[in-house]
Structures are given as structure tokens and as C-alpha cells.
Amino acid sequence: MRAEELASRWHTHLAVERGVSDHTLSNYDRDLRRYVGWLAAAGVEDLAGGTPRHLGADVAGLRRGAGGARPLAASSAARALVVARGLHRFGVAEGVLPADVAAEVPVASTSEKLPDTLSVEEVAALLEACPTETAAGLRDKALLEALYATGARVSEVLALSVDDVADAAGVIAVTGKGNKQRLVPLGSHAQAAIDAYLVRGRPAMANGKSHALFLNARGGQLSRQSAWNAIKVAARRAGIDKDVSPHTLRHSFATHLLEGGADVRTVQELLGHSSVTTTQIYTHITADSLREVWAGAHPRA
Structure with missing residues (x-):
């Protein structure tokens, strides 16, 4: 053939x-x-x-x-x-x-680069950097809060509809790769930001044609590029020099959960990874953090 x-x-x-x-x-x-x-x-x-x-x-x-x-x-x-x-x-x-x-023909091994992450303080600064006086600012605040709260891919969050979060009760269904659905907690901060956007932001953007949760100025579904740009703008406002992207929030979500004591299997489920091997890259980051703390605190480091 x-x-x-x-x-x-x-x-x-x-x-x-x-x-x-x-x-x-x-x-x-x-x-x-x-x-x-x-x-x-x-x-x-x-x-x-x-x-x-x-x-x-x-x-x-x-x-x-x-x-x-x-x-x-x-x-x-x-x-x-x-x-x-x-x-x-x-x-x-x-x-x-x-x-x-x-x-x-074997696939050559490549050096594994650990993903960039933000500290908890940097994430907080990023989330507070979105002005909430405008509809777009309310949308961007809700978007960033949702990305960090769920650890979902940006495409998964942008695919959410209003109905997906209307009666979420703190948990939403996210559709991932292969059309597989998983349940992820939304959290009180993200829920509050989304509620504020739905009440004071989205109505100003909606034209009645799209059920997408996150809209652009013309009333259509927000694009990946626009979501990326919203994060870049927030990072500049927050004074963060790192190269911040939607995936940075996903990496930070996983790292912070593991550092907080979550087990790797739970994080795997929340991220929608088919194999725990993919998730285990984040355990390398937390191990590095432990080594830094130990080196600075142990008398025989």
C-alpha cells in the first residue's frame, strides 16, 4: 500500500x-x-x-x-x-x-527536562494580577483560577460550557484525551471567581450563540492563543520573570499537591494521565525541594 x-x-x-x-x-x-x-x-x-x-x-x-x-x-x-x-x-x-x-529502530533516550513551576506565592500573585473591574478581567481571573484549581489542560478548560459549572457543587467533569471524562474538584476560590464572571462578566460578552463558559469579545469560545496571552499579561503584572504558560499552572498544580502530601496515584487521576509513569516526573521536583531543605538544615549536609 x-x-x-x-x-x-x-x-x-x-x-x-x-x-x-x-x-x-x-x-x-x-x-x-x-x-x-x-x-x-x-x-x-x-x-x-x-x-x-x-x-x-x-x-x-x-x-x-x-x-x-x-x-x-x-x-x-x-x-x-x-x-x-x-x-x-x-x-x-x-x-x-x-x-x-x-x-x-529504537527511540533514542532524551534528557528529561523538568517542567517549570511557580511557587505557591507566585501563583497567588499571578491570580491576584487580573483586574476585576472589566468583563475581560473577570473572565481572565476565572480562567486562571480554574486552570490552577483543576490542573486541567487549557484545551479541557476552554471546552467547558456554562452547564458544566452551573451546578458543579465543587466538582466538575473534565473531558480529556480520547474523550475520557474525569471528575476534578473546583475549589472555593475558583468557584467564587467563576460565579463573579458569570454574573458580572460573561453577560456583557455573550451574544446568545455560544454555550462555552469562557468567551471572547465577540461572544465566541475563547481561543488557546487568547488564554495564553491572558496568562502572559497577568505574569507581567505580577512581576514574574519566568516563562509562564497554561501548562505552567498544570505543572504547579501537580507539584504543589505532591509537596502537600497527596499521593502520586491521586495526582495521576486528577491530571488525567493514563500511566503513573507520566505523573512521576513531578516526584523528581519534590525530591529536589526536599534535598534543598535538607542541605540547608541538616548539621552534616
Whole structure:
């Protein structure tokens, strides 16, 4: 089967049967187009003609910037290989490829970078930096409070509707990857900020066409870029020099819970991680914090 045809079938499978998000699909499609194009340039039209040598040469080319392209970091090259391996694995599962040659190409280990986090004091300053005299300020305050209170991804929070929080009683249902729902506590501060936005902010933005909780100035659902910008503005107002993003609040949520005594399995459930291994990166951060405290306090440090 031609590589581009199989790639199209895999895209449909991921979107329809696996419920993969549009953002993830976009990233996969970019890597797939590049991989299929590279195979065609190497004279491989039928994916069955691909070999481990082809994949190894492809990854090596990505790392060194073959063909005048920008060299990719090890993590980006590793992701591209994961996508290529997924395509071959799908072809075998569908019975159109005789063997999974990509399985023989190992994914190179990359140095694990711990995510940036804010201290509890920095989070408090960030949340207080949103002016609540305007509808947009009330919205941004509610958005930031919701992100930190739930630890949800920004796409998950932006997908919330008014009905999702109207009778929340302190707990809301968040729809994550693969359309899987999980319950997360909202907390009194986030609930109060959302209530204030619903009463004094959202009505000024709504045009009756969208049920989304967080609206833009035209009455449509707030975009990821606008949410990102709201956090950047709040960080500047709070005097925070770190590179703060929606994911920073998610990282901070997990770190603060673990530092406060929550067990890793609970944090895994709240974050919507399918594997506890993904969550355990945050235990490295708390271990670093413990070492710092110990080094400063122990007489034989």
C-alpha cells in the first residue's frame, strides 16, 4: 500500500476510533507528511518496501538538518520516529504490511527536562494580577483560577460550557484525551471567581450563540492563543520573570499537591494521565525541594 494512503487511513483511525485531539492530530500529520515525503524521495512509494535502515537514516537526517532543513532537537526527532513507528504498527495491525520493520529502530533516550513551576506565592500573585473591574478581567481571573484549581489542560478548560459549572457543587467533569471524562474538584476560590464572571462578566460578552463558559469579545469560545496571552499579561503584572504558560499552572498544580502530601496515584487521576509513569516526573521536583531543605538544615549536609 502506498505510504500516503496508509497515513490517511491511520489519521481517520486516530480521529474517529481513538478520539485523538485536533492539536495532537495536527502534530502527527506534520510528522507523517514529512516522513512520507522523505520515503518518496528515497524511492520508497510502497511502505512495505521500507526497512530499518530507511528509518535510521531518516532520524539521522532530522538531527543533522539534511537538505537544508533546520536540525531538530533529540526530543523532536524522537517524536518523529514515534509517529513513523505508529504508522508501521498500524499497517501491520490492518494486515497491509507483512512486518513491523520500524520496531527494530529504537527511540533514542532524551534528557528529561523538568517542567517549570511557580511557587505557591507566585501563583497567588499571578491570580491576584487580573483586574476585576472589566468583563475581560473577570473572565481572565476565572480562567486562571480554574486552570490552577483543576490542573486541567487549557484545551479541557476552554471546552467547558456554562452547564458544566452551573451546578458543579465543587466538582466538575473534565473531558480529556480520547474523550475520557474525569471528575476534578473546583475549589472555593475558583468557584467564587467563576460565579463573579458569570454574573458580572460573561453577560456583557455573550451574544446568545455560544454555550462555552469562557468567551471572547465577540461572544465566541475563547481561543488557546487568547488564554495564553491572558496568562502572559497577568505574569507581567505580577512581576514574574519566568516563562509562564497554561501548562505552567498544570505543572504547579501537580507539584504543589505532591509537596502537600497527596499521593502520586491521586495526582495521576486528577491530571488525567493514563500511566503513573507520566505523573512521576513531578516526584523528581519534590525530591529536589526536599534535598534543598535538607542541605540547608541538616548539621552534616
